[in-house]
Amino acid sequence: MRAVIGWCGRRAPWIQQFVRYGLVGVGALGVDVGAFTLARYGGADLVTANVLGRLLGALAAFAANYAWTFALHAHRAPMLRCGGRYVVLWGAATVLSTLLLHALLALGVQETVGKVLVEAAMPILNFVAARYWVFRQQGMPPEGTAGRIA
Template sequence: MDSVVRPDTPTGGATTPRRSALARLLDVGFVRFLAVGGASAALDTGLLWLLHGALGVWLPAATLTAVVAAFVLNFLLNRSWVFVSGGSAGGQFVRYLVLAGLNWVLTVAAVTGLVALGAHYLVARVGVLAVLTVLNFVAYRVWVFRPPAPA
């Protein structure tokens, strides 16, 4: 880890460690972001099982209900817990929907393209998921849940 000299500190120029990009990423909620994704996936899967597996709800209706519930939970937790955003919820939700649509298109295109290049479909899917997870975190932070402009 590099050190940075900070002459304006009360210690009169003592060095402080430069934090890595990973440390800065974790500081702004990446672990929380991953936890929200896991919670959303668990709700989606668990609700699908409850509705279809236990209660016998028609599979398309159960699937749609589970996906919508997980989608809403994901938005609300990212807004309130990960990015702690006080901006307009309506505008943020529209940007969230746009990003979700872009994700679906990119996922299909990237997985299909990687498979055409010889990758196994599951390896392609996991790789695309990993890349999009990081890109989505950044997009949520700088676009979807961006802090309001100073007045």
């Protein structure tokens, strides 16, 4: 797997970042579900357990994406700026996913199917925003775009 990721990274750095982003997402999901399960087992109500799991999963994802996924990005912004941008992205993605879910339900899509469809699309949108905004230093071109005419 490491050889494949390395080969892809030499060909197109965004592919390596996308693979790493996906792996981080799976790990963050594990943190989310694990924290949720432990909180519920410990007696927390559903909402508290869900919020706790989502927050811990988001923190794990941010830390891993900053330190590993986008560490290769030559023009990554400082951690505090990235953290602020990440909070904005997380909030915007949550609002967008909620609106999309409501729209699908209004069209008659079953709730669980709608949730899966929406959440399957969100990582792609979030990756693009993370690569080109959250983890990029202001005023610097994204990796691999130097010299291109916009």
